[in-house]
Amino acid sequence: MADSEEMISLSNSKHNMKKKKLRKEKLKPSLAGKRAHVYKRGEDLDVKSISDKKLRGDLERKQSAAKKAAVQAAMAEILLPEQAGFLEAEGMERTYKFTQEQLARHVDEASTKKMFNLKLDVFGPYSISYTPNGRHLLLGGRKGHVGSFDWLSGRLGCELHLRETVRDVCWLQNETMFAVAQRRFVYIYDNRGTELHVLDKHIDPTRIEFLRYHYLLASVGNAGWLKYQDTSTGQLVAELRTKLGPCHVLRQNPWNAVLHLGHSNGTVTLWTPNISTPVVKQLCHRGPVQALAVDATGKYMATSGLDGQMKIWDIRNFKDQALFEYFSPTPASSLDFSQRGLLSVCYGPHVQIWQNAYRSKQQSPYMSHLIPGESIQDAKFVPFEDVLGIGHSGGFSSILVPGSGEPNFDTFEANPYQTKSQRKEAEVK
Numbered sequence: 001m002a003d004s005e006e007m008i009s010l011s012n013s014k015h016n017m018k019k020k021k022l023r024k025e026k027l028k029p030s031l032a033g034k035r036a037h038v039y040k041r042g043e044d045l046d047v048k049s050i051s052d053k054k055l056r057g058d059l060e061r062k063q064s065a066a067k068k069a070a071v072q073a074a075m076a077e078i079l080l081p082e083q084a085g086f087l088e089a090e091g092m093e094r095t096y097k098f099t100q101e102q103l104a105r106h107v108d109e110a111s112t113k114k115m116f117n118l119k120l121d122v123f124g125p126y127s128i129s130y131t132p133n134g135r136h137l138l139l140g141g142r143k144g145h146v147g148s149f150d151w152l153s154g155r156l157g158c159e160l161h162l163r164e165t166v167r168d169v170c171w172l173q174n175e176t177m178f179a180v181a182q183r184r185f186v187y188i189y190d191n192r193g194t195e196l197h198v199l200d201k202h203i204d205p206t207r208i209e210f211l212r213y214h215y216l217l218a219s220v221g222n223a224g225w226l227k228y229q230d231t232s233t234g235q236l237v238a239e240l241r242t243k244l245g246p247c248h249v250l251r252q253n254p255w256n257a258v259l260h261l262g263h264s265n266g267t268v269t270l271w272t273p274n275i276s277t278p279v280v281k282q283l284c285h286r287g288p289v290q291a292l293a294v295d296a297t298g299k300y301m302a303t304s305g306l307d308g309q310m311k312i313w314d315i316r317n318f319k320d321q322a323l324f325e326y327f328s329p330t331p332a333s334s335l336d337f338s339q340r341g342l343l344s345v346c347y348g349p350h351v352q353i354w355q356n357a358y359r360s361k362q363q364s365p366y367m368s369h370l371i372p373g374e375s376i377q378d379a380k381f382v383p384f385e386d387v388l389g390i391g392h393s394g395g396f397s398s399i400l401v402p403g404s405g406e407p408n409f410d411t412f413e414a415n416p417y418q419t420k421s422q423r424k425e426a427e428v429k
Contacts, residue, residue: 035074086403120395125377134383140169158193181205207250255298262289293335304332338381338404
């Protein structure tokens with residue numbers, strides 16, 4: 001009898017242990033649920049009021065799958081150990097007064113190597129482009145000088161002297177090919193500088209953009225036509241007439257690949273290749289639009305015009321009134337958002353970086369930098385690095401901007417340490 005009582009007590013204790021384990025397993029998602037709201041998209045639907053049983057069942061399954069995905073994303077935050085750091089001032093100090101020379105004395109040697117200047121004062125000003133993983137840099141001088149290199153290791157890819165006006169440059173799907181908007185047409189070159197294609201349908205281009213998830217190369221020119229070219233098949237997908245004259249501002253929304261065009265009458269139009277008219281047309285400035293940028297979440301747009309204003313817009317509702325308005329001494333020539341939401345504003349020889357510019361009205365910039373005697377043409381943040389690349393009339397400059405880059409990266413999306421074999425596996429030919 002005693003042995004049987006001991007066996008019963010042991011079985012009961014094991015049963016209780018299993019119950020506790022089950023309770024713990026049930027608690028795990030609830031603990032992650034506190035952070036799941038960050039990854040939640042949209043509000044829950046009231047499916048009980050739907051009379052159609054099939055539709056109600058489909059919506060219930062989709063909602064439960066979306067909730068599980070949000071919880072799993074919150075639980076996976078433990079796999080993201082790196083955190084972004086920003087400059088912090090003490091007392092009467094101001095972060096915008098810190099110079100690059102002061103930063104160089106207080107950072108590690110690897111970071112100081114990312115601060116450099118290239119003196120190229122003959123063929124400027126320069127347009128720049130970085131690969132999605134931030135590893136390779138492409139330079140395009142207005143007077144025909146084009147160069148590509150691995151800017152972290154300093155290894156030169158190719159260098160071309162085209163003896164023709166170069167208006168814009170951009171990488172294609174990776175560092176093996178790039179496009180150049182020249183005086184007459186758009187040309188495609190490989191990483192050795194060999195001319196691969198002449199896109200003679202893209203006449204007199206001024207700006208080009210590559211949609212990397214769709215393999216579409218888009219260009220807009222002085223004729224006012226927006227054209228999409230499929231780089232995988234070589235077919236011209238769409239030719240859209242803007243009817244607003246020459247266009248010199250073209251940027252894509254990184255969230256949904258919608259193209260934003262800035263026009264000389266102060267309007268900004270949004271385009272998709274399957275619609276012949278702009279999906280949105282909004283008056284943003286009382287003069288020609290000079291520069292444009294869209295943040296990584298696809299929610300906010302920054303524009304600058306010849307009226308000397310820089311405006312922040314919420315492109316989820318497209319109200320007539322901007323969220324915030326800022327003034328610059330001279331019209332801003334370049335705007336760009338970083339992965340962490342910092343905004344770079346370039347005017348004349350000055351570069352200003354604004355923090356939380358779309359959340360509240362800022363009274364002072366986060367950082368500032370001066371390139372004496374030069375006129376800035378283009379500035380872009382480096383993906384996954386706290387670095388801002390600046391193309392100007394005197395060449396190229398690379399400066400440190402703490403907190404601008406995303407510290408955690410997905411190797412299946414964009415790998416800064418990608419090898420040659422990994423690059424081949426990532427692309428299906």
